[in-house]
Amino acid sequence: MDTKSRSIKPALAFWALFFGVNLLILALAAGYSAVHTLGWHGISDAFQSDYQNTADFRRTISQWFYSFADPDWQEHYQLSDQNLLYKVTKDGQTVTTNADGLSPDALPEGYNFLLYFDGETVTIQKDGQEIDIYGDGYYRGEDQWNLPGYHNIPVPQSYAGLTITMAVAKEPVAYIADTAALTGDVITDSGLYSTMDYAARLQFPLILFVVVPLAVGAVLLLWSILWHKHKVRADQAIAWFTGKIWLEVKLVLLIPFFLACIAAFFCLVSLYTARYYTIWFYLSVPVALWWAYLYLNDLRYNFGHITANSLCALLARLYRGGELSWPAGQRMMRRSALQFLAAVPFILGCIVVFFLLFGPTMSRLPIFFLLLLLALAGLFLIAAQLWLMSQNRRTAADVDTLLSRIQAAGTGQASAAPLPQDSDLRAAVEGLDQMEVRLKDALSEQMKSEKLKLELITNVSHDLKTPLTSMVSYTELLRQEEDLPDHVRDYILVLYQKTLRLQAMVQDVFDVSKAATGNLPVTIRPLDFAKLLRQTLADLDEDIQASGLVLRSTLPDGPVWIMADGDRLYRVFQNLIGNALKYALDGSRIYLTLSVEGDRAAAVIQNTSREELPYGVDFTERFVRGDQSRTDGGSGLGLSIARTFTEACGGSFSIRTQADLFTASVTFPLTQTRPQPEVSP
Incomplete structure (x- = not known):
């Protein structure tokens, strides 16, 4: 009930x-x-x-x-x-x-x-x-x-x-x-x-x-x-019913609707002028009012899909369904042909109207009928052109979407939403999606392989550290033995030096692997950049003097404060200066400059290479060496460690080569933070 x-x-x-x-x-x-x-x-x-x-x-x-x-x-x-x-x-x-x-x-x-x-x-x-x-x-x-x-x-x-x-x-x-x-x-x-x-x-x-x-x-x-x-529920029910009516029927019914509105207007005028008509004529007022209500109610609830239920839309869907079986290029060619064919009824209508107006049948047909015929042909042409323009505009939008997806795939960004099933470029986008998935899978496999390789290197380096430490200790004990022949002492010295070199190389590999996997511990604190460079130069003074090279340093008198790990940054410049001493041209000069520009501090080391520098080589890659003959005793990890440690401390590292001029640059942002004063016990 x-x-x-x-x-x-x-x-x-x-x-x-x-x-x-x-x-x-x-x-x-x-x-x-x-x-x-x-x-x-x-x-x-x-x-x-x-x-x-x-x-x-x-x-x-x-x-x-x-x-x-x-x-x-x-x-x-x-x-x-x-x-x-x-x-x-x-x-x-x-x-x-x-x-x-x-x-x-x-x-x-x-x-x-x-x-x-x-x-x-x-x-x-x-x-x-x-x-x-x-x-x-x-x-x-x-x-x-x-x-x-x-x-x-x-x-x-x-x-x-x-x-x-x-x-x-x-x-x-x-x-x-x-x-x-x-x-x-x-x-x-x-x-x-x-x-x-x-x-x-x-x-x-x-x-x-x-x-x-x-x-x-x-x-x-x-x-x-x-x-x-x-x-409101009644309005929705009426809108549901009117939504089932074809749009073309609604447009045709606009003609009697306008006539009813005109009759209603004359009825209202007749009330003022005291001219009276039959009761049927006065019924045009409520008829026009409720007819307008039906149109407005239909627009209110069905405006978003007003063209969905129409004969033209049905024909367009049927045409679109058959069009999906054609290649994209053939679709656009057929649309161009359809644009021309759509103009034919209008042109024929103009010709027919011309002959009817100026021919022998002029008196038999009213002018209104001829103009209506021409108007209908023009409306058909406009509707066809608008539909074709919308389809071409949709294809252009799909092209933009495809290009944006290609750019997104190139930059590694997330792809846009998929195109509709009836899009001209749906097949191309699906192919691009498949290619993107394969690329991601290949990249994921490569990253996984690289990670496994780094973990293997880290584990092997860690396992080698213990026996190498024992070897260094035993060779040190052998060097302390007396009554050994001279040639045996020479053998022990060579063994000792090679063991130390191998130990240093293993430590370098271990540090690089930890940094690459993000496991390198760093302690970031305020640091005087200029003071660090002076300390590094002082510690390497013997090596500089023994190299026979001249190192020119230009450092500010005052402190240059940055945020970094002092031990890691010390290792960076130890490697850079050692690399310059090892590969610089005999008798040449090495330049170390620290400058402040804006809110950044840059330390630059320049030297002239003894060997010809190969073009297009990334010297910061692991195991890359300037000596292609690999007779200089280096491991090829010095610059890689320098770059990795610099980036781990929050700085930027770059290398430039021009002919035989080698330039390494380490840049850090300045900081307003100062170290806390030490409190004496």
Whole structure:
């Protein structure tokens, strides 16, 4: 039971809105027409219980008064209608009357209204009570009696000595006059019965077409407002139904819709101009209104997919489905051909219209039909061109997407969303995705292999350190033995030197492997860069002197603060200076410079190589040596260690070669942090 009541509420809310709005339209139209035709006084008269209180009654009595006061009327006319009794005297003599016994002192039976004019002012009595007709003495409109005696309505001189007595029946009846007893032109109708009857007959239509529709329409409209959420469900249901209608049908129905709007406009104009049409013509107003509601409601809920349910869209989907089996290039060629074919109906339409306008059949066909034919052909051409443009624009967007995906694949970024299934470049993107997946898999395998290799080197280096330490210790003990032949001592010395070299090489390999795997421990703290370089030069002074080379250093006098690990950075410059001493040209100079530029400090070592430097070689790669013959005793790890340690400390390392000039640069950002002062115990 509850489910059924819930399901009917949207329908009730919509029908309440429908009938409420229509009834309000009826009430407003009828009310406006009544006001325009009758005026506010006419509408007010319809709801008066006593016809003698109406503006129409005051107007009728005033008109008869001025007629009775007119000498020409007195001479030529008589009123036979007994609903209005009158007597006119001039200087005490009766001029005209339809009731000889009429007196201002008493009313005949059935008469309750008495008007008496004494030549200057008018006195009115109703039901025995005198009515104040003058108020403040000024006449302002139909709400008052239009009679002489106001300050702004002077009494004509011809009214001097004139008295007029008028008696009005309480309930007028229709009279059939006996004109045989009257002389002159006889007027048989005073208009009083018509005044009462018209007011009585007008009341019912006003109630039926204005009051009742206005009240019921307002109640129904309020009901629909209170049930707004149910009315929204009704709108959605209507939108679901209108969404099933083809777009082309909706466009064709716009023609009668516009005609209904034009008819509704003329209906509204007719209310003002008092021109009236048939009831069917006035129905165009609610028809146009609710037709507009259907269109607006459809746009509100179906705007995003308004073209989905249309004959053209169906044909386009069928065409698109067949197009997917063609290569991308063939699709674009066919679209170009279709663009040309789409223009053919328009061109043919222009030719046909030309011959119809200027040919022998011109008089048989209306111009409107010809223009409509041409317009339809033009609309077809525009629609076809727009659809083809959208398809080409979509293909262009797919090309941009494909290019962006290629760039993303090249930079290692995440790929964009996949293209739709019916995209022209879907196959190309899928091929690119497969290639990207294979590249990622290959790169992952390579990185995995590299990691395993580094771990193997680290483990082997670690395993070699213990026996090498024992070998160094035993060779040291052998060197301390006495009574050994000289040639045996020479052998022991060579063995000792080679063991130390092997130990240093294993340590280098171990350090490089740890740094490459991210396991190199570093302690970052504020460091005076210039002081570190001076200390390194001092420690290597013996090697510098023994090399026969000259080392020129240019260091700032003050401290240059950076954030780095002092031990690791010391090893960096130990390797760089040692590398320069080992490979520099005999008798040449080595230059060490520390400079500050902006917020960075750069240490640069330059030397002229003894051997020709090969072109395109990365000297920071592991086991790369300047001596291709490998007879200098180096391991090829010095520069690799320098670069790895520098980057681990947060700096940047670079090498430049120009002919035989070798330049190594180590750069660190400056810091405002200073080391904490040491506290003595």
